[in-house]
Every structure is written in C-alpha cells, then in structure tokens.
Amino acid sequence: MNRRVLLPAEDADARRMSSGLPTRAACDVSDEGERTELDFLRETAEHSSLSDESLDLAQLAELVFPQLRRHVRAEQIVLVSAGRDKSACLVGRPLASCGAARLDARTCTTLVERYRGSVAQQPWIAHHRAADGNWPDAPAGLESFVLVPLCHRRVVVGWLLAVNSHGTAATAAAAPDGHWSTCGFGTREVNLLRATAAILAAHAANVELLHEKEQLLLDTVRALVNVVEAKxxxxxxxxxxxxxxxxxxxxxxxxxxxxxxxxxxxxxxxxxxxxxxxxxxxxxxxxxxxxxxxxxxxxxxxxxxxxxxxxxxxxxxxxxxxxxxxxxxxxxxxxxxxxxxxxxxxxxxxxxxxxxxxxxxxxxxxxxxxxxxxxxxxxxxxxxxxxxxxxxxxxxxxxxxxxxxHHRQPPPVRRGYRMIHDELAATLLRDGDTVTTP
Ligand SMILES: [Fe+2]
CATH class of the missing domain: 1.10.3210.10 (Hypothetical protein af1432)
Incomplete structure (x- = not known):
C-alpha cells in the first residue's frame, strides 16, 4: 500500500530506525564534523553583522548556502520568500538556490504552499523511498526534504528548503536498497537548518530595521529641506x-x-x-x-x-x-x-x-x-x-x-477631518451601520 511519510524532525531518527532506514550512527558523523558546523554557524553570524555594505537576505543566503548544503548533505538548498502581505503568511518566490536544480522555482513554491501550515511550530522532514513508491504524489525528482520557517518575533519572512539528502558514498552503499536517498535527513541536519534559518530571519529583520531607520532619516532631511525651499x-x-x-x-x-x-x-x-x-x-x-x-x-x-x-x-x-x-x-x-x-x-x-x-x-x-x-x-x-x-x-x-x-510633486491637497468623517459615515450607513459623531 502506498504511504507518504511526513515526520516531525524530533522523531526523525526513531522513525527511521523503525522504518528500516540507517540510524544516525550509520551516517558519517564525527567531532570534526561538529566543529566545522560550529565554524559554519559562526561565519554565517559574522556575515550577517550589519555594516555600510550590508548584504540583503538573498545575498547572505547565496553566500552561506554552498557550505550549508555540504553540511546537511542536500542536493539543493532553496530560500523561498514570504509574500508581501506577511500577516497572511503568503508564499513568495525563491530568493536563492544552491546545488543541483532538482526542483524548479514553481515546484519549490508549491511545496512550501502545501506544507507551510505544518512548519508553523516546528520543521518537518519528509522521506520518500523511491523503491517503495510510498509517496505517489511527490514532485518529480523529489526524494526527501526538510522545510524550516524563517521566523522572527512570530513573523515568517521565508522558508528554508533542503531537497534530497544524499549522505556519503559509504553510507549510500550501506543503505538497505542501495539508494542514496535512504540515508535521509536526521536531527543533526535539521538542527543545523533551524540554526541557519534563525540567523537568516534575524538578519532579515535587522536589514528591514536599518532600511526603516535610513528612510526616517531621509524623510526628516527632506522635511528640513522643504523649510529652506519654502523661503x-x-x-x-x-x-x-x-x-x-x-x-x-x-x-x-x-x-x-x-x-x-x-x-x-x-x-x-x-x-x-x-x-x-x-x-x-x-x-x-x-x-x-x-x-x-x-x-x-x-x-x-x-x-x-x-x-x-x-x-x-x-x-x-x-x-x-x-x-x-x-x-x-x-x-x-x-x-x-x-x-x-x-x-x-x-x-x-x-x-x-x-x-x-x-x-x-x-x-x-x-x-x-x-x-x-x-x-x-x-x-x-x-x-x-x-x-x-x-x-x-x-x-x-x-x-x-x-x-x-525629476519633477517635484506638489503636496497632496489637504483633506479636512470633517470630509473624512462624512465619507466614513456614508460608507457605514450604506452598509446598515450607524455612526456617532465624536
Ligand atoms: Fe550653497
């Protein structure tokens, strides 16, 4: 019987064992590996520090994705942006991608659309074993994936998608059916993706704050300039x-x-x-x-x-x-x-x-x-x-x-409070409500 396996990351190792997949111990994990992952996170945090020449979210992602892909042993890493209306948590377009173009932009967006509800609280990991045919509606070329939200202060600014785990050659050879995808993503890979997503999300929030600060300065300067030019x-x-x-x-x-x-x-x-x-x-x-x-x-x-x-x-x-x-x-x-x-x-x-x-x-x-x-x-x-x-x-x-x-725009015609109130009142009355004059 066909069966899709969609697992919370925390249970991934245990489920993999019960599914006959190799355990984390079977994967090529070592202290050396942990050290290089810590180095990777440190470097990512350093790249995200703001300066005059700050990177935007997509640029930072492009910079760190090659190393991230190597650490989590993914075929492809994709950053999918949130839509413009963040409150509605809409899915935007892929901002950055690294590795084999296993999934095209449209498929990435569709995948995030489908599973974003599941990743609201925690990342999800999905395995597909091609030999079992247990995920019949998987997009072509997709064997497994991890989806992690980029979330800062409860606002989702995007999603990190790791596609197709491939492990090392030795691990692939040891897998039950000899198929590389059976290595799957484990807790270690998911945790690294989560840590990276947290840094990227904080960076995106900092860049936005910086832009807001710059815009405030510019608006204030223009107001000052208007005072001179009004004279x-x-x-x-x-x-x-x-x-x-x-x-x-x-x-x-x-x-x-x-x-x-x-x-x-x-x-x-x-x-x-x-x-x-x-x-x-x-x-x-x-x-x-x-x-x-x-x-x-x-x-x-x-x-x-x-x-x-x-x-x-x-x-x-x-x-x-x-x-x-x-x-x-x-x-x-x-x-x-x-x-x-x-x-x-x-x-x-x-x-x-x-x-x-x-x-x-x-x-x-x-x-x-x-x-x-x-x-x-x-x-x-x-x-x-x-x-x-x-x-x-x-x-x-x-x-x-x-x-x-550059033609200076005249200031908009000022609309009086009474005019705005009357318009609002007309709208409410049309809709069957009443309005009280303050
Ligand atoms: Fe002057």
Whole structure:
C-alpha cells in the first residue's frame, strides 16, 4: 500500500530506525564534523553583522548556502520568500538556490504552499523511498526534504528548503536498497537548518530595521529641506537635483555605493544654512549687493551649526561646509585650495553650479546643458576640480535625464477631518451601520 511519510524532525531518527532506514550512527558523523558546523554557524553570524555594505537576505543566503548544503548533505538548498502581505503568511518566490536544480522555482513554491501550515511550530522532514513508491504524489525528482520557517518575533519572512539528502558514498552503499536517498535527513541536519534559518530571519529583520531607520532619516532631511525651499521659490527642487547629480558624479568617479549615498544626503542638505539667511536677501530678485553677498556667504557655516551634533549626519558635515570653496583658493568659508577641499565638497560644487546654471533665476533664463558644460570647462582648474568637471561633461545625457524625470510633486491637497468623517459615515450607513459623531 502506498504511504507518504511526513515526520516531525524530533522523531526523525526513531522513525527511521523503525522504518528500516540507517540510524544516525550509520551516517558519517564525527567531532570534526561538529566543529566545522560550529565554524559554519559562526561565519554565517559574522556575515550577517550589519555594516555600510550590508548584504540583503538573498545575498547572505547565496553566500552561506554552498557550505550549508555540504553540511546537511542536500542536493539543493532553496530560500523561498514570504509574500508581501506577511500577516497572511503568503508564499513568495525563491530568493536563492544552491546545488543541483532538482526542483524548479514553481515546484519549490508549491511545496512550501502545501506544507507551510505544518512548519508553523516546528520543521518537518519528509522521506520518500523511491523503491517503495510510498509517496505517489511527490514532485518529480523529489526524494526527501526538510522545510524550516524563517521566523522572527512570530513573523515568517521565508522558508528554508533542503531537497534530497544524499549522505556519503559509504553510507549510500550501506543503505538497505542501495539508494542514496535512504540515508535521509536526521536531527543533526535539521538542527543545523533551524540554526541557519534563525540567523537568516534575524538578519532579515535587522536589514528591514536599518532600511526603516535610513528612510526616517531621509524623510526628516527632506522635511528640513522643504523649510529652506519654502523661503525661496526659485530654488524649489534644487537640493534634490544637486543630491541626485552629485550621487551620479560620485558613482561615475568610481566611489562605492555607501559613499555615493552619503554625497546624495550632503547634496540634499548643502544649503540648509539658508534657513538662517535674512528673508529679504534670500528673496531678492536682483543681483546681490556686497553686504547681501556677505549675508548669503554665512550659509555654509550656519549649516555646520545646525547639523553639528546630529551623529547620523557626522560624515556629511565637511561636504556641506566646504561646497563653496574654489579650486584656486578664492572660495569660502576657509579659502581651501585644490585637493585640500574634501572630495564630497568638490563634487557638490560642480553639481550645485550645473543645476544653478540650468535653472531659471529671477535675473536670467536657464542655460542649456551644453552652455553650462562650456562654463564648467572654462572654470576647470580655476573654480572647480578639473577631474570632476570632465566627469560631469561625460555624463551630461544622464544629468539631463535626471532633470527630465525629476519633477517635484506638489503636496497632496489637504483633506479636512470633517470630509473624512462624512465619507466614513456614508460608507457605514450604506452598509446598515450607524455612526456617532465624536
Ligand atoms: Fe550653497
């Protein structure tokens, strides 16, 4: 009679013995093996530590799966993501896979869909002995599997699937029917999968928290920038564009992603000091007089005063402070020259000048990108870093695309509390309920 065997991992060894499968003792287990497994877990935990260049969940899985597959003697290891709606615990797509492509992506997803209810509390292990035909509806190529949820604080973020245990050649030869799959997965393999799943789940949660923190910082910075730009309608969108241009220039210069992101943030905040500049100077539509210029030139140091002390913004301070320095030493506030000027500030200076030239001002119309590039070329080695100017000219089409695609969205029309309440009331009354006005 056909029989499917689906066992909780804790009972796996005992059931295997009663089923005539080799015991754990028959498998190639040794102290050396335990040590290398501990090494594997330590290395996995180290890889999961967060840094500027943090790996996302899929990248970490790709990194550790080859070793994991070797330790648990699986043909294939797959990480299947949870769906977008985590509360409904939906199954998403495979994020990472290692080893023979025994099961395709669709089959992996189907398998998880079918057994995810069973793994809510503990991992499950399923054996199929091809010789007995005891699992008639097993997907083609599937002999055995272990399914472990990636669970952090009761939220399932994915599933770890180990497919087809193969053991060592000696173990396979000793199996009753000589078929490698009869070695099966045991408690040791399942425990290692559970430990790995726990590290991956914690890593996924940490990455999400980090992204939330970064987004909060970015939203706060944009709110600050809006305060400055609300004072001067001619600079609307300028800070965002300078940030985007500077990030593109940094990437073209070959700087790593974390530095490009830092320069983008510095671009957003480069003129934050204008909050402290007198409104009558900021709003002047004519060329500025000498005393007005003096007032305006205070803004980099004002920015320093505003941002100093915000630990999360420590590494953008010098870019913001020195974005008006000049390559020949005639800039402000410190008259730095050439490479004395921080690289972030040299990049911001070119991005800032390019955007200012290609934007309408009350006293002149915007220059074309080509005209602005000509002026930058003329000022290379005088006002601006010649290497950054050359880079800017070489990526001019990209900068044009950024300007084309970046149109600042107006804030949404504010909806009053009364309007929202009336809409809710209408919906409830339509559904036969009543609503009480607070
Ligand atoms: Fe500025």
């Amino acid at each position: 001067d309608r001619y600079t609307s969108g300028h800070s965002e564009r300078v940030g985007l241009y500077a990030k593109e220039l940094a990437a073209a210069t070959g700087l790593k992603e974390s530095v490009c992101n830092r320069i983008y943030l510095a671009g957003l905040l480069h003129d934050i000091g204008k909050i402290a500049v007198r409104d009558d100077v900021l709003g002047k539509s004519a060329q500025l007089a000498r005393e007005d210029l003096d007032e305006m030139h205070r803004h980099p140091e004002e920015a320093w005063s505003i941002l100093f002390g915000l630990t999360a913004l420590d590494d953008i301070l010098f870019g913001v402070l020195h974005h008006h320095e000049s390559w020949d030493g005639t800039g402000y506030p410190d008259g730095l020259r050439a490479e004395e000027i921080p690289l972030d500030a040299r990049i911001l200076a070119v991005a800032d000048a390019y955007d200012a030239m290609t934007t309408n001002r009350p006293y002149r119309c915007a220059l074309s990108p080509a005209e602005a590039a000509d002026i930058l070329r003329q000022g290379a080695g005088v006002q601006w870093d010649p290497r950054i100017v050359a880079m800017c000219v070489s990526i001019l089409p990209t900068l044009c695309e950024i300007r084309e695609s």
